Amino acid sequence: MAEFSPAEVTVAQIAMRAGVNETTIYRKWGSKDALYRDVLLTLSSEQLEMTDTGSLRGDLLQVVSGVATFLRTPAGYSLAYLGATGEDATTAALRDAFWADRFAKAQVIFDRAVERGEIADASVAELAYEALIGTMHFRILARRRPLADDIAERLVDLVLDGVLSASTESRTPG
Numbered sequence: 001m002a003e004f005s006p007a008e009v010t011v012a013q014i015a016m017r018a019g020v021n022e023t024t025i026y027r028k029w030g031s032k033d034a035l036y037r038d039v040l041l042t043l044s045s046e047q048l049e050m051t052d053t054g055s056l057r058g059d060l061l062q063v064v065s066g067v068a069t070f071l072r073t074p075a076g077y078s079l080a081y082l083g084a085t086g087e088d089a090t091t092a093a094l095r096d097a098f099w100a101d102r103f104a105k106a107q108v109i110f111d112r113a114v115e116r117g118e119i120a121d122a123s124v125a126e127l128a129y130e131a132l133i134g135t136m137h138f139r140i141l142a143r144r145r146p147l148a149d150d151i152a153e154r155l156v157d158l159v160l161d162g163v164l165s166a167s168t169e170s171r172t173p174g
Helices: 011-018 022-029 032-047 056-071 075-083 091-114 127-140 150-171
Strands: none
Touching: 011 022, 011 091, 011 150, 022 032, 022 075, 032 091, 056 091, 056 127, 056 150, 075 091, 075 127, 075 150, 091 127
């Protein structure tokens, strides 16, 4: 997967490298695409951990940096591409499960920030996460541009300025 694009990978190549018969792969996954998605989703969940750094900015930098690093790899790009373009029921189910997990983990980050008193309202978590991660996906998929080395810091600061402003406004009696 790291050596070839999804279109170039065949079940025969996968089976040969795994030391199994092609029928084993079809029996377990049903198709090359299902195997590919399963591997990429597993890989992404292993590499895209969300840990508590002690601050909202630190947590977001850690997450966004991890996503940027992953998206720079052939596997990360492939996952983003498959997630954005796959229309079959299997892809839709995997995409929904993947993003539900990501949004739940992002919500935890924002809930911790409320508990620490950094922000007043965590209801912006999903939109903020979409702005952070969606911007990188847009850049690599729609614009076909590489992610700059400082993309995580620039995006986090840009989004946090908006989150902190919105949080301050929600505290101000209107």
